[in-house]
Amino acid sequence: MSDLRFTPGQVVDVAKAVRGGSWRVAEYRMRNMLHWWAAIISFGLGNPVLYLVSVGIGIGGLVNKASGGHLLGGVPYLEFVAPALLASAAIQGVMDEVTFPVMEGFTWEKYFFAINATSVSAKQIANGVMLAAIIRGVWTVIMYGGILLAFGAIPFTSLLPLMFSSLIAGVAWSAVIMAVSANLKNDDGVFAIIGRFVIAPMFLFSGTFYPLDLMPLYVRWIGWISPLWHSTQLGRDYTIGLAEPMWLQAVHYVYFALMGVIGMLIVYRAFVRRLGE
Amino acid sequence: MSETAKEIVLSAKGLTKIYGDFTAVAGIDFEVRRGESFGILGPNGAGKSTTMKMISAVSKRTGGELNILGKDPNQKGPEIRAHLGVVPQKDLLDRELKTWENLFVYGRYFGLPRKWLHKKVDELLAFAQLEDKRNSKVDEMSGGMQRRLAIARGLVNEPEILLLDEPTTGLDPQARHVLWDRLFRLRENGVTIILTTHYMDEAEQLCDRLVVMDAGKIMAEGSPADLIKTYASKEVLELRFGTDRNEETAPQVAKFGDRVEVLPDRVLLYTENGEAALESVMDAGLKPVTSLVRRASLEDVFLRLTGRSLVD
Numbered sequence: 174m175s176d177l178r179f180t181p182g183q184v185v186d187v188a189k190a191v192r193g194g195s196w197r198v199a200e201y202r203m204r205n206m207l208h209w210w211a212a213i214i215s216f217g218l219g220n221p222v223l224y225l226v227s228v229g230i231g232i233g234g235l236v237n238k239a240s241g242g243h244l245l246g247g248v249p250y251l252e253f254v255a256p257a258l259l260a261s262a263a264i265q266g267v268m269d270e271v272t273f274p275v276m277e278g279f280t281w282e283k284y285f286f287a288i289n290a291t292s293v294s295a296k297q298i299a300n301g302v303m304l305a306a307i308i309r310g311v312w313t314v315i316m317y318g319g320i321l322l323a324f325g326a327i328p329f330t331s332l333l334p335l336m337f338s339s340l341i342a343g344v345a346w347s348a349v350i351m352a353v354s355a356n357l358k359n360d361d362g363v364f365a366i367i368g369r370f371v372i373a374p375m376f377l378f379s380g381t382f383y384p385l386d387l388m389p390l391y392v393r394w395i396g397w398i399s400p401l402w403h404s405t406q407l408g409r410d411y412t413i414g415l416a417e418p419m420w421l422q423a424v425h426y427v428y429f430a431l432m433g434v435i436g437m438l439i440v441y442r443a444f445v446r447r448l449g450e
Numbered sequence: 451m452s453e454t455a456k457e458i459v460l461s462a463k464g465l466t467k468i469y470g471d472f473t474a475v476a477g478i479d480f481e482v483r484r485g486e487s488f489g490i491l492g493p494n495g496a497g498k499s500t501t502m503k504m505i506s507a508v509s510k511r512t513g514g515e516l517n518i519l520g521k522d523p524n525q526k527g528p529e530i531r532a533h534l535g536v537v538p539q540k541d542l543l544d545r546e547l548k549t550w551e552n553l554f555v556y557g558r559y560f561g562l563p564r565k566w567l568h569k570k571v572d573e574l575l576a577f578a579q580l581e582d583k584r585n586s587k588v589d590e591m592s593g594g595m596q597r598r599l600a601i602a603r604g605l606v607n608e609p610e611i612l613l614l615d616e617p618t619t620g621l622d623p624q625a626r627h628v629l630w631d632r633l634f635r636l637r638e639n640g641v642t643i644i645l646t647t648h649y650m651d652e653a654e655q656l657c658d659r660l661v662v663m664d665a666g667k668i669m670a671e672g673s674p675a676d677l678i679k680t681y682a683s684k685e686v687l688e689l690r691f692g693t694d695r696n697e698e699t700a701p702q703v704a705k706f707g708d709r710v711e712v713l714p715d716r717v718l719l720y721t722e723n724g725e726a727a728l729e730s731v732m733d734a735g736l737k738p739v740t741s742l743v744r745r746a747s748l749e750d751v752f753l754r755l756t757g758r759s760l761v762d
Contacts, residue, residue, distance in 0.1 A: 284544060
């Protein structure tokens with residue numbers, strides 16, 4: 174039994190409290206993620222190793238033998254798929270942190286309402302969730318990038334720009350996904366549908382495993398609208414000298430910027446509306 | 451009471467909240483002074499929780515004026531919330547985190563330094579009598595413990611106003627009394643408390659002053675004793691004649707008291723002297739199945755004001 178020492182209204186530095194809300198939410202999200210550190214690390218390391226061995230070396234051996242190395246302009250298959258694998262890992266990693274955590278925050282456990290009762294604003298909660306997702310993405314591309322280097326799948330000098338183009342794709346795509354999850358009243362299998370009918374075709378038809386040009390024109394559009402394709406193209410510019418013109422490289426980044434900005438505007442609106450009801 | 455103790459920390463004028471075509475709060479006026487323990491009493495659906503959300507500087511009002519700690523919550527929500535402690539009806543504790551982490555993380559939202567918080571967390575755990583649950587997960591604790599943790603969490607920023615939405619709903623009687631004791635201590639320490647409740651005994655125990663709400667409106671305002679004095683009598687004689695006879699016997703009982711209310715299961719006779727009234731009833735040969743004399747409560751006030759009982 175004890176009494177509280179209490180000086181009402183004295184301990185909080187209001188300016189500081191109001192300013193740093195996004196970071197504090199990110200701090201909370203990371204503390205939460207730490208509960209799953211073993212899964213995050215083993216998935217982060219295991220996933221690339223499995224893909225590189227099975228697709229890069231296994232299928233790659235077949236492709237290289239069958240084409241005599243000419244099909245991809247003399248580029249070994251492992252090097253061809255490497256940027257695509259990194260981009261898809263980044264997209265998946267960042268996205269994981271804006272789907273179920275947002276459902277949990279609004280619907281399942283309603284944590285966001287508790288956070289919003291403090292000096293943290295609705296927008297800051299959204300930013301904090303995204304910030305933590307980006308940090309998870311950085312972690313993912315560092316691990317994956319390191320393994321690609323170890324496998325000799327990418328040149329060392331391309332590592333930083335490649336990590337950047339992959340991460341940016343993950344963030345842009347996740348802003349759009351977060352716009353969806355922020356507006357969901359309940360899951361109802363929406364994420365399963367997105368996984369099967371959006372993510373899976375995106376993974377298969379974005380020039381991930383073969384150049385998009387090999388596809389008939391009527392399915393190529395899937396690649397053109399897919400952030401994975403844009404990111405893979407940029408990655409191949411950096412690693413295997415795909416050498417797209419500058420304007421086309423700029424288009425990729427503009428596309429990401431649009432996705433990110435439009436996504437987050439919808440996210441902010443949903444957060445402000447739902448928390449202020 | 452000193453001059454500072456009388457300072458108004460919250461004032462609402464014509465406060466209104468409309469969702470679509472439903473008016474949840476229909477223009478209410480009230481003021482809360484520093485150090486006061488203020489209650490909002492009413493049945494489910496009266497607009498208490500909506501009022502609470504507005505004075506928590508979270509939900510934006512659709513009409514009227516609201517001033518909290520000298521600021522307008524529609525403009526300065528985060529600044530105001532920096533000095534509020536909110537204990538929501540459903541606790542909203544983090545199930546992934548340990549007890550101490552729930553307090554620590556919450557303190558971080560206010561930008562409080564880690565070192566300071568580690569000390570504060572110990573102090574709060576002691577206050578909430580949860581020291582031995584320090585490393586437990588939320589799910590491992592009873593409902594009463596979870597509620598105490600939620601209250602401790604609401605105190606982490608040493609708020610100027612502590613807001614509690616239905617603090618003891620769903621708790622067993624023993625847990626309620628432990629909680630009341632904790633709240634009583636806060637009140638003694640001069641913490642300004644605003645709480646909603648649909649329990650009359652809770653309002654009587656914890657509130658210096660309260661408003662009675664029904665259908666989005668304030669029906670009456672005052673201290674519990676004043677309200678009882680104004681809207682009820684000193685004592686109440688409860689008589690049960692059996693379901694069929696309550697209605698028909700009521701007019702004959704009425705002349706022995708100031709006023710009579712007929713409920714489905716009993717007849718309430720408001721009087722200054724319950725025992726004397728009971729004697730008169732017996733003398734008149736009315737033979738109730740059971741009878742009870744009790745002190746009038748806020749339940750009676752509510753019944754008088756709305757014609758309905760608080761808890762259906």
